[in-house]
Amino acid sequence: MSEAVAPFPDTRDDTIRPPQSVVTERRYVRWLLIAVALTFLALFLVLPLITVFAQALAKGWGAYLAAFTEADARSAIVLTLTVAAIAVPFNLVFGVAAAWAIAKFEFRGKNLLVTLIDLPFSVSPVVSGLIYVLVFGSRGLFGPYLVEHDIQIIFAVPGIVLATVFVTFPFVARQLIPLMQEQGTAEEEAALTLGASGWHAFRTVTLPNIRWGLLYAVLLCNARAMGEFGAVSVVSGHIRGLTNTLPLHVEILYNEYNFVAAFAVASLLAGLALVTLAIKSFLEWRYADDIAAGTRRH
Amino acid sequence: MRAGELLALLGPSGSGKTTLLRIIAGLDFPDRGRIIFGRDDATRVPVQQRAVGFVFQHYALFKHMTVAENIAYGLNARKRSERPEKAEIKRRVGNLLDLIKLSGFADRYPSQLSGGQRQRIALARALAVEPRVLLLDEPFGALDAQVRKDLRRWLREIHDRTGQTTIFVTHDQDEALELSDRVAVLDRGRLEQVGTPDEVQENPVSPTVLKFLGDTIEVEAIAQNGQVLVSGRVTPLTAPQGVSGPVKLYARPWQLQFADADTAHLHGTVRSSYRTQGRQRIEVDREGAKTVVVEASDTARLAQGREVGLRIVGGWVFP
Numbered sequence: 001m002s003e004a005v006a007p008f009p010d011t012r013d014d015t016i017r018p019p020q021s022v023v024t025e026r027r028y029v030r031w032l033l034i035a036v037a038l039t040f041l042a043l044f045l046v047l048p049l050i051t052v053f054a055q056a057l058a059k060g061w062g063a064y065l066a067a068f069t070e071a072d073a074r075s076a077i078v079l080t081l082t083v084a085a086i087a088v089p090f091n092l093v094f095g096v097a098a099a100w101a102i103a104k105f106e107f108r109g110k111n112l113l114v115t116l117i118d119l120p121f122s123v124s125p126v127v128s129g130l131i132y133v134l135v136f137g138s139r140g141l142f143g144p145y146l147v148e149h150d151i152q153i154i155f156a157v158p159g160i161v162l163a164t165v166f167v168t169f170p171f172v173a174r175q176l177i178p179l180m181q182e183q184g185t186a187e188e189e190a191a192l193t194l195g196a197s198g199w200h201a202f203r204t205v206t207l208p209n210i211r212w213g214l215l216y217a218v219l220l221c222n223a224r225a226m227g228e229f230g231a232v233s234v235v236s237g238h239i240r241g242l243t244n245t246l247p248l249h250v251e252i253l254y255n256e257y258n259f260v261a262a263f264a265v266a267s268l269l270a271g272l273a274l275v276t277l278a279i280k281s282f283l284e285w286r287y288a289d290d291i292a293a294g295t296r297r298h
Numbered sequence: 299m300r301a302g303e304l305l306a307l308l309g310p311s312g313s314g315k316t317t318l319l320r321i322i323a324g325l326d327f328p329d330r331g332r333i334i335f336g337r338d339d340a341t342r343v344p345v346q347q348r349a350v351g352f353v354f355q356h357y358a359l360f361k362h363m364t365v366a367e368n369i370a371y372g373l374n375a376r377k378r379s380e381r382p383e384k385a386e387i388k389r390r391v392g393n394l395l396d397l398i399k400l401s402g403f404a405d406r407y408p409s410q411l412s413g414g415q416r417q418r419i420a421l422a423r424a425l426a427v428e429p430r431v432l433l434l435d436e437p438f439g440a441l442d443a444q445v446r447k448d449l450r451r452w453l454r455e456i457h458d459r460t461g462q463t464t465i466f467v468t469h470d471q472d473e474a475l476e477l478s479d480r481v482a483v484l485d486r487g488r489l490e491q492v493g494t495p496d497e498v499q500e501n502p503v504s505p506t507v508l509k510f511l512g513d514t515i516e517v518e519a520i521a522q523n524g525q526v527l528v529s530g531r532v533t534p535l536t537a538p539q540g541v542s543g544p545v546k547l548y549a550r551p552w553q554l555q556f557a558d559a560d561t562a563h564l565h566g567t568v569r570s571s572y573r574t575q576g577r578q579r580i581e582v583d584r585e586g587a588k589t590v591v592v593e594a595s596d597t598a599r600l601a602q603g604r605e606v607g608l609r610i611v612g613g614w615v616f617p
Contacts, residue, residue: 187358192346193350194423194427205360
């Protein structure tokens with residue numbers, strides 16, 4: 001091509017420069033930061049996770065599987081599932097009801113309620129367990145009455161359920177309140193003017209609008225319910241085969257230097273965490289708008 | 299409110315028009331007063347049983363339902379004994395889709411529709427339950443100017459065809475005056491005036507109504523022996539019965555004319571002028587008083603800074 005047909009004036013001497021990156025850090029600084037972050041993740045997250053599985057399989061699959069067939073391990077699994085099966089639905093109902101009340105209605109003491117819902121997040125799990133001992137223990141507030149009627153709450157399944165419910169209390173409500181607030185009340189009002197009862201409107205309008213956010217919250221709530229250690233440890237009494245949940249079972253095995261079994265059971269919890277993480281990521285990727293308040297789709 | 303009429307609730311923002319509409323619908327409750335439908339006191343009737351159709355400013359369509367499901371919602375929400383047959387519901391939805399001219403859209407979702415289309419769906423959904431009264435809360439507020447105009451005309455057509463008793467809320471005077479059989483002007487929670495568009499424009503009962511219905515010029519005047527004087531000169535207006543002394547005179551931009559200094563009521567200098575929809579609007583600065591806007595077809599006297607005289611040829615006087 002001859003230079004004569006160049007469509008644009010020669011800008012070599014002009015002041016126009018190619019656009020520079022808006023990221024002002026030099027390349028090596030960026031690499032350094034990334035390297036630090038990755039090292040940190042590897043050291044504190046990936047390595048321990050690998051260790052769990054490595055230790056669990058240290059004596060082969062036979063020893064690994066034996067850890068689950070043992071009676072105490074089985075009862076711990078059953079108990080953990082039972083506790084989650086009670087605590088999660090309870091908090092599901094409570095969380096939806098609380099979020100509904102807070103997001104859709106104005107009433108006195110609303111801020112107090114929001115603060116109270118957050119309480120379990122800010123209280124140490126040990127304290128969460130201890131309060132139930134103080135209330136339901138044999139020397140506690142209702143102790144004499146409970147002893148008299150032969151009702152066992154502390155060092156028994158009801159206590160474990162109570163502690164778990166308390167600790168996992170905020171998950172559903174916290175997730176739903178901003179979501180429902182953002183969605184406002186217009187659709188529900190529209191349903192009511194069309195003749196729908198409150199319950200019908202909730203079922204056909206509110207619930208479909210929050211379903212993915214709800215699933216997300218239930219998932220996190222469940223992970224915590226199954227994995228809770230501190231609060232449950234206080235109220236459980238560590239009775240093998242009776243009041244040991246999976247996390248407590250891991251601790252006992254570990255303290256008995258039964259490393260393979262301890263890590264095998266721990267690998268179950270780690271697996272639960274990984275599955276939770278995977279589903280959580282999928283939900284976040286696919287239904288981001290329906291899970292968290294913020295962007296509206298139209 | 300008369301059966302079969304199209305009533306506009308007009309008022310500035312915060313005047314309580316939406317609240318009134320919500321009270322009529324049963325979504326809010328009055329501190330005082332009663333809501334009466336026909337001969338029935340509906341004040342304590344819950345929203346579900348009031349048989350109202352409510353159309354929201356932001357449509358409030360059910361996002362997770364198709365257009366047809368949205369329209370059928372009210373029918374499906376009924377008790378089994380009162381619910382029409384499936385085929386009947388389908389037929390009614392089809393008719394309503396024809397009415398709103400969206401027949402091919404039954405299986406779309408609201409997010410796939412434009413604002414104007416969504417608002418038509420919302421209207422069809424409200425009409426599906428055959429309400430005693432249709433309530434529209436700023437139905438065109440969220441739409442752009444062209445769509446608004448089309449929808450306005452279309453709403454009037456639908457109303458003429460169905461004879462549906464309708465109340466709609468708006469803060470747009472033009473919308474209210476163009477669309478409604480009667481206009482109710484609200485201000486700060488008070489009903490100022492109810493009347494046909496002609497009545498409220500020709501005989502506004504208060505300065506508030508007057509000012510809200512369009513651009514207004516406010517001038518100090520004196521009432522004397524039944525006459526109204528501005529700057530010592532008689533105007534063609536008559537003073538209200540038994541009023542004398544200082545009064546306020548209100549006029550529309552087209553009720554002022556340019557005049558020679560010896561017949562003018564007001565004097566000022568031209569600040570600017572602009573042309574809009576075939577009319578010329580001229581802003582005139584007055585010394586020690588508010589700038590007034592004059593509307594005229596006369597283009598000869600527009601030079602900026604020029605001194606002009608203005609004569610009042612019409613208007614209203616309030617004490």
